[in-house]
Amino acid sequence: MSVSAEIELIGVGVSHEDDPEIVLIRDVHWRIETGEWWVVSGGPASGKSSLLSTAAGLIPAAAGELRIFGREVVEASEQEHVGWRRQIGFVFGGGGRLFGNLSVLENVLLPLQYHGDLGPFEALERAEGLLELAGLRAYADLPPDRLGTALQRRVGLVRALSVPIRVLFVDNPLAGLAPSDARWWLEFLSDLRARHAERNEPLSLVVSSFDFEGWLGRASRFAVIAERGFHRLDDPEAVAAYREGSPFRGQARPSV
Amino acid sequence: MSAARDAGASQPFFESAGRRALGVARLFRELAAFALITLAVLVTKLGVSRRVVHPLVSSQIWEAGVRLLPLISFLGLALGLLVIGQTTALLTRLGAQQFIGTVMVTVVVRELGPLLTAIVVLARAGTATVVELGTMRAMGEVRALESLGIDPIHYLVIPRTLALATAVFCLTTYLILLALLSGYCFAFLQGVPIKPAAYFGQLGDALRWQDFVLLGLKTSLFGAVIAVVNCYHGLARHLAIADVSEVTARAVVQSVTGCVVLDALFLVGYVFV
DSSP: OOOOOSEEEEEEEEEOSSOTTOEEEEEEEEEEOTTOEEEEEOOTTSSHHHHHHHHTTSSOOSEEEEEETTEEGGGOOHHHHHHHHTTEEEEOSTTTTOOTTSOHHHHHHHHHHHHTOSOHHHHHHHHHHHHHHTTOGGGTTSOGGGSOHHHHHHHHHHHHHSSOOSEEEEOSTTTTOOHHHHHHHHHHHHHHHHHHHHTTOOOEEEEEESSOTTTTTTOSEEEEEETTEEEEEOOHHHHHHOOTTSOOOSOOOOOO | OHHHHHHHHHHHHHHHHHHHHHHHHHHHHHHHHHHHHHHHHHHHTTTTTHHHHHHHHHHHHHHHTGGGHHHHHHHHHHHIIIIIIHHHHHHHHTTOGGGHHHHHIIIIIIIIHHHHHHHHHIIIIIHHHHHHHHHHHHTTHHHHHHHTTOOHIIIIIHHHHHHHHHHHHHHHHHHHHHHHHHHHHHHHHTTOOOOHHHHHHHHHHHOOHHHHHHHHHHHHHHHHHHHHHHHHHHHSSOOOHHHHHHHHHHHHHHHHHHHHHHHHHHHHHHHHO
């Protein structure tokens, strides 16, 4: 009997976030196991963000079956959906989709306060601690639009980590970053995964990126979106040879 | 030949009328569904996340209620001067003083006060809601709420609905009191020979207990209709910048229509209760 994956996509069609009629990727077979670190690469507008949103259960699948923590999404109750949402962190691309009417600290506090897992003081302590960890303590009282895109994205990461999670999706974290910021992300995500492993609470990590540069040697699994399909790369040589924009010559096979 | 031509000419008319009727029916169905979802969330999550939702309700009451006090005061005084002061003077001149209370209660308490307040709140807070929520949706913040396990209806719609219902009720009460009081003052300044005791006595006699109940119910529902219609238009679909003005205008028209239809239904209540 096979162990159930954290997230499993079986023949899933991925549609555009704002227009369900537009199907960007067809027939995705993908299993995200506990503790795996996936990097999904693809060119601009290839559907990376929509794929991650679909896998995280934020966008309904256009076709096929999506299973989260072993349960089929369309059959789940609203309570189950809320339960999943609290265990799946999602860091949006660009400026992290922060709430413009709240300060940086309030953005991080919101999920903690809404779900009420911690008392007011513990929640504040946790939020401030996470901001400190991400080097954002000095910006806590500022509105997000006073920060640059790179720092806004970091706040998005901290907000996603404010509640305990099992799976973390990060949408194109290195896009448009200075080399030092890119290094920070790579090291932070590696440390985060190591800390979870130390606590025996393995974290599954799914990252999208234009290419694999920087992720090689850190991530454990690689995939490419090309020709409107999802292709798992099992061969390390194919991973190393892949470049964004180059004709895709990887293995196209279902990953069930 | 002519009959055939007439039939041909009337076809596009019927086609377009039919399409319009279907569009209105679809809109009504979607609005009703949105209102029912809001009601369901309100009932099922009444005590959930008070630490987050209560401050939102307070800040919305501040925006849609307290900040409108100067404008409502001005309108109350204007209503007192233009409508009540003149009506009282006219009725006194005609020797129909005994009808002052009935006229005031019918015109100001039941109709003009609630509708005028609802329209002011709609202009100030309703339109802002469409722009605010439309922008939030366009920027992906609504999806971000969902990703954090926060129900957008609970976080965005419920506080606005509760706040607007409260604001319209409180502002209407304030407007009516101010209009009736200032109306007497203006009538007094015009030399109308009516004593305060007689004026307020007549108002008291004309008011029935049903007036208080129906006023509370009507104004709260006006606020809820404004909130639901405007939140629906802000959240229902992805808004491009170019769409905002048109959608906002549509939301205003539909909110006013909703309030007037509701008002007509309450008229039945006033007649039969």
